[in-house]
Amino acid sequence: MKARRLFSYTRFAIFKPWLWAKIIGMHAIVFYQNNLSRHTCLYEPTCSEYTLRCLNNHGFIIGVLLGAWRLLRCNPFSKGGFDPAPENHFKVKWVY
DSSP, X not given: OHHHHHHHHHHHHHOOHHHHHHHHHHHHHHHIIIIIOOOOOSEESOHHHHHHHHHHHHOHHHHHHHHHHHHXXXXXXXXXXXXXXXXXXXXXXXXX
């Protein structure tokens, strides 16, 4: 009985492609932050941190769209400043 319940749990926990896409996207952003970034963003939090928070709070598709919109706004002609990531008020998760 316990083995059946464990198999049922792992089947639903492991085979979620949107979850794996989100995890891979978050790891790619962390790799970029640690190895490639020059830390010269005009906004606070940085664009990569903003995208990481959006991925965590909103999921893969909406998080990537919000991050892409932020990258389009981040240019030399913008004022920059404090621009926090929007939170999903119904389901808030933490990055780490």
